[in-house]
Amino acid sequence: MGVPHRLIPTAKELATPSSTIFFEESSLSLRFHEIAESGHRILNPLTPAKLDLLGEICRLRPGMRQLDLACGAGEMLAQWSARYDIEGVGVDLSKVFLDAAVARAAELGVTSRLRFVHGDAADHVAESEAYDVVSCVGATWIGGNLAGTIELMRPALRPGGLLVIGEVFWISEPPEEVCEANGMARTDYASLIGTNAVFESAGFELIEMVLSDADSFDRYVASQWRTMSDWLREHPTDPDATEFRDLLEVARRAHLLSRNHLGWGVFVLRAI
Numbered sequence: 602m603g604v605p606h607r608l609i610p611t612a613k614e615l616a617t618p619s620s621t622i623f624f625e626e627s628s629l630s631l632r633f634h635e636i637a638e639s640g641h642r643i644l645n646p647l648t649p650a651k652l653d654l655l656g657e658i659c660r661l662r663p664g665m666r667q668l669d670l671a672c673g674a675g676e677m678l679a680q681w682s683a684r685y686d687i688e689g690v691g692v693d694l695s696k697v698f699l700d701a702a703v704a705r706a707a708e709l710g711v712t713s714r715l716r717f718v719h720g721d722a723a724d725h726v727a728e729s730e731a732y733d734v735v736s737c738v739g740a741t742w743i744g745g746n747l748a749g750t751i752e753l754m755r756p757a758l759r760p761g762g763l764l765v766i767g768e769v770f771w772i773s774e775p776p777e778e779v780c781e782a783n784g785m786a787r788t789d790y791a792s793l794i795g796t797n798a799v800f801e802s803a804g805f806e807l808i809e810m811v812l813s814d815a816d817s818f819d820r821y822v823a824s825q826w827r828t829m830s831d832w833l834r835e836h837p838t839d840p841d842a843t844e845f846r847d848l849l850e851v852a853r854r855a856h857l858l859s860r861n862h863l864g865w866g867v868f869v870l871r872a873i
């Protein structure tokens with residue numbers, strides 16, 4: 602998939618206007634990702650070393666609190682809680698990923714400091730101004746787009762706290778073929794400068810960032826092809842197998858076409 606874990610479109614969805622595709626829950630796409638990413642701990646093109654670096658950058662201290670919207674398998678919360686003694690809440694739509702998050706928290710001995718909530722992050726009612734870090738790493742469709750997601754995150758943030766946002770950006774002007782393969786409009790994402798403009802108009806200063814590179818993108822995406830291919834060989838008669846074969850084709854083509862055009866990174870912001 603060209604875009605990290607975005608709910609990739611089925612052939613039917615590709616025929617609909619791009620803005621409607623990714624903001625709606627598709628249980629088929631979600632199951633596809635649950636299978637394709639079953640071997641991943643971090644569901645993004647972020648290496649373990651870069652996740653560590655991000656934790657250092659956030660200057661976490663014992664007792665701090667983090668809210669992680671679309672927390673996936675909880676790797677960031679579990680790692681950071683184990684290393685920095687922070688407390689946290691993770692919210693995600695996927696029970697499969699949340700089960701993995703609970704298991705990971707137990708493995709790292711931080712169960713008592715973390716809570717995982719099943720649900721749509723857009724509907725999560727968080728304690729007001731209660732978190733030192735509010736993160737959404739790789740799911741900015743939860744608020745409709747980047748600006749909308751910042752608005753979702755803002756109320757939970759303590760004054761002086763950090764927003765940590767994983768987002769896609771255009772490295773270079775994408776050919777129409779790339780947009781079509783990803784089921785997106787060119788205007789769905791911006792360049793790095795354009796992405797920063799969204800942060801600034803929301804009243805936030807970009808104070809740090811950790812970007813993925815083409816290799817980490819390949820590790821995240823290409824490794825899913827193998828997992829999915831193996832699964833399809835083992836489950837040829839699964840009711841979703843035909844759709845999953847199609848999705849795998851769409852995802853592989855999208856990544857191969859997008860590799861030099863789509864970037865991804867985690868941006869650390871503080872209110873101006």
Ligand SMILES: C[S@@+](CC[C@H](N)C(=O)[O-])C[C@H]1O[C@@H](n2cnc3c(N)ncnc32)[C@H](O)[C@@H]1O
Pocket residue numbers: 605606607642643644645670671672673674675676692693694695698720721722723737738739740743
């Ligand atoms: C790209 S993964 C990122 C997961 C995690 N942040 C990480 O970096 O490992 C996107 C996650 O968003 C979750 N998700 C998608 N739509 C959601 C929504 N509306 N509310 C909550 N979680 C959602 C998926 O289940 C998936 O775990």
